[in-house]
């Protein structure tokens with residue numbers, strides 16, 4: 001049991017380092033802004049506070065218990081550790097990505113929701129809510145994020161950034177990229193005037209069709 005946990009944790013450390021480098025390359029973060037975590041059984045591997053993503057090594061990754069107690073790592077865990085832990089407690093998340101990506105931050109200051117101008121938003125559970133502003137690193141921010149995540153896999157934090165989660169770090173990260181793309185696309189659409197928004201029924205139809213196709217793929221012969 002211990003051995004398996006240890007392998008899982010090592011993989012989580014390596015993943016967090018490689019995705020940290022991607023955060024910069026993909027324009028989702030500058031310096032050491034934002035943070036990511038992976039849940040491995042009863043513990044959470046999380047990026048440290050204040051270390052530039054370019055300089056991060058697997059040993060810098062911090063390990064905390066689900067109650068927030070640090071169990072490994074010489075560095076200080078991310079200041080948003082309470083928010084990550086609250087999301088693990090409230091959802092099925094196995095990985096959480098928090099960014100300060102520019103399109104999302106811009107939208108967060110001007111809108112209360114990212115509406116559905118493209119059907120890909122069904123991948124996030126539908127229109128993405130903007131949670132009220134609460135200071136970084138606070139229990140209040142963690143609670144606001146969890147409340148606005150209800151039925152969603154993404155939340156935008158007013159005047160701050162965004163959080164996405166997934167069944168693994170790859171999925172959580174892809175959702176962060178999708179969210180940033182959707183925010184950018186919405187801003188571009190606004191430049192033409194008032195954009196058409198997909199209705200709840202249209203989004204439900206997309207979700208049903210996506211499920212049907214996935215189900216068919218799993219049952220059908222492999223190409």
Ligand SMILES: [Zn+2]
Pocket residue numbers: 034080098099100136160161
């Ligand atoms: Zn932040």
